[in-house]
Amino acid sequence: TSILSRAAHQTCITRAGIRLPVGVSMKAFITVVNNPNEDGAAPMVLGTFRTGEATLFSWDAAVQKARTVIYYSRHDFLNFGVKVAMSVRCVGFLAQCNYPPGIDGNSQGPFNGQQERFSSLLGNHCDPAGIRFDPTSANVNPALPNGITIFPGAFGLYRNGVLVGAIGISGDGVDQDDIAGAAGCHDFLAPFAIRSDEFFLRGARLPYAKFPRDPAISCQ
Numbered sequence: 001t002s003i004l005s006r007a008a009h010q011t012c013i014t015r016a017g018i019r020l021p022v023g024v025s026m027k028a029f030i031t032v033v034n035n036p037n038e039d040g041a042a043p044m045v046l047g048t049f050r051t052g053e054a055t056l057f058s059w060d061a062a063v064q065k066a067r068t069v070i071y072y073s074r075h076d077f078l079n080f081g082v083k084v085a086m087s088v089r090c091v092g093f094l095a096q097c098n099y100p101p102g103i104d105g106n107s108q109g110p111f112n113g114q115q116e117r118f119s120s121l122l123g124n125h126c127d128p129a130g131i132r133f134d135p136t137s138a139n140v141n142p143a144l145p146n147g148i149t150i151f152p153g154a155f156g157l158y159r160n161g162v163l164v165g166a167i168g169i170s171g172d173g174v175d176q177d178d179i180a181g182a183a184g185c186h187d188f189l190a191p192f193a194i195r196s197d198e199f200f201l202r203g204a205r206l207p208y209a210k211f212p213r214d215p216a217i218s219c220q
Contacts, residue, residue: 003032003157003167004049007184011051014180015217017173023217027052028171028180031062035070035163040142043070046165058170064146065154066168071143073156073163078110080199085156085190089178089207092150100204119147152210153177157188175212182209
């Protein structure tokens with residue numbers, strides 16, 4: 001419960017990015033899943049908590065985020081020779097149409113198009129007109145029963161250097177979700193040596209977390 005309570009406390013003292021009036025605290029769904037440590041097995045939801053009137057659809061997104069972290073942190077998809085502790089922010093960074101993101105004309109990131117495939121969508125968000133839904137798609141992964149998401153707000157939970165689970169946050173701006181998720185990891189931090197921001201791909205350092213500037217408010 002310390003994971004949920006630390007994250008919930010952080011939402012209470014973090015200024016919302018999408019709510020009015022300006023200065024109210026963020027609201028979010030906080031979800032913790034396990035690491036099944038088995039290919040084809042979906043991480044189970046171990047606990048969840050809703051702060052305030054967090055949007056209901058954020059429940060699904062929080063679970064997606066946590067499961068996304070487990071999936072990409074359990075495998076060495078980038079051939080670094082080590083299983084990198086990936087946040088969802090890192091997964092999203094690697095899933096853009098141009099890599100590094102923001103530089104037109106670059107080739108796509110290595111994870112580009114995976115969000116669509118794992119969600120039974122045929123096509124690519126770089127060409128929205130060509131996307132269609134196919135519920136019979138062979139790309140449905142049993143380890144990701146509700147697909148993946150590439151929006152920040154989730155981190156792996158590690159005990160003695162071993163990935164044991166993940167926390168996912170959804171309900172406000174992605175930087176706000178990141179700071180609440182990081183607070184929940186307080187006693188289960190990823191080893192610094194394997195965090196994604198210790199690695200470079202195509203000359204760009206991979207991100208791990210990003211927090212809002214001056215986020216703190218008095219608890220509402």
